[in-house]
Amino acid sequence: MSSRLSAARYGKDNVRVYKVHRNPETGEQTVVEMTVCVLLEGEIDESYTKADNSVIVATDSIKNSIYILAKQHPVTPPELFGSILASHFIQKYPHIHATHATVVTHRWARMDIDGKPHPHSFVKNGEETRTVQVDATEGVGIDIKTGIRGLTVLKSTNSQFWGFLRDEYTTLPETWDRVLSTDVAADWQWKRLRDLEDVRANVPKFDSTWTAARDITLKTFAEDNSASVQNTMYKMADEILAYQPLVETVEYSLPNKHYFEIDLSWHKDLKNTGENAEVYAPQTNPNGLIKCTVDRSSPGQVKGKL
Template sequence: MPLIRNSYGKGHVRIMRVNRDSARHEVRELTVEVLLTGAFDPSYTVGDNSSVIATDSVKNIVNIVARDNVGAENEVFAGILARYFLDHYAHVSSVEITATETKWARIPIEGAPHDHAFVLDGNGKPFINLTATREDSVLTSGVLGFTFLKTTRSGWENFWVDEVTTLKPTADRIFSTAMDATWEWSAVPASYADANAAVIEAALKVFATTYSPGVQNTMYLMGEAVLAAVPEIAEISMACPNKHYLPIDLSPFGRAFDGQVFTPTDEPHGQIACTVGRG
């Protein structure tokens, strides 16, 4: 029977890069997965491992490239890492690299960010994904579980109603989500870090300052704003679970609902996704 496709590599390679070129240190902590595709079929079909680069060697390469490029932005680091495999192993045809970042923020001391002391930044996990061959590459950046909320200027009305509908329309509800977003690069920005920050800033500005008739519309408007703010992005994909806050009925205790007390719940939740591109 034919072997349809295969890839292999090393996952959960954890690496912390500390750039000490000045008194102000930069830290970048990544969890890296490297998957290789190429002339590895015999290792699957007949147990011939002669072409297989050991996954332990893959881990060592991640560490070596990290040491040689401590100051590289994460997207740049992924490109250098992919190039190492393509340059050193002729039988590797493509490399896929996924790296999730553990974010650290500078500790403020008397109003100024400290040069070498950090606190864990808890909102969302930035990541990158690069698929590279010798002829081409596709690079995406993104964030997982980036959570935000607003307490008003959100509603859900005029939806389809039939015999199974029990949800009541509302023009005023809490809107909360933990967004997974991925944006694809069509050009190299002056700074990936600044461009990624501009993505979040543009999306949050729309979220905070516009009335939301539904998660769908708000996501689309956020995507439009991101593409306007960062011309190097070709398209952005977003998935936003609607994390519900349910009004608590306190009428048995002689208290009316006044929009101030809710039960947080995220199971089950609405799941909404879209991709906005330049056409």
């Protein structure tokens, strides 16, 4: 049988990194915890096809490089650290032509004790993470995608769903007031940057845009009298694009975590539906899943399956 290797990449995944920055003047400390993945591409085919290991940068060496680079360079914002990682392997090894670095930053918030921020104690706010994907290709540039994961939100009113297609398969009733809850997964793709110096020149934009995207997501979710998840997520994406001109596309993936009314009329005519609903049954699955990608190429146009 004739065969060929059509694609190959390898590296080190799930590298846990914690870094502390100590300010000797104030005594304040800042901590960053990350999970890192680095994958390499290049002239490595013969390690697969001819058992030639001479082209392999050992995955243990990749892990060590991550630790050393974290010591030698800033790890915030993660877009910068991911670009430092990705650029390092291309510059260090002539036969490596592309690096893919994923940095997941775990959210630690400084404790307030007696109304004051504590200098070295932190609390973990749920499972929310800041995600960064950096793809550096020799002679091409650096592509960066930033995201939010694990941000769970709920509102108890101001969500509607009516006027949808009805046919012989439809049993869902229309509603003008329902519980809306979701686990936010949002990503925004930055315009391609030339090199690491171009990334450094844009460092202030990464943190400010992440904060703005998170704030826009929460504010729109809370304040929009939602006609549908589809319409609300489009409004979120549109505002992020308006905020940051260097962002080319925004993607959302929002599961609709259902909370169903419980009919309790069978028990002494107890009213618990419609305007009298107070007790609900949270559902695990199945759930709705709504996705969209919004870009600048066609104003008002949404790409992707809704």
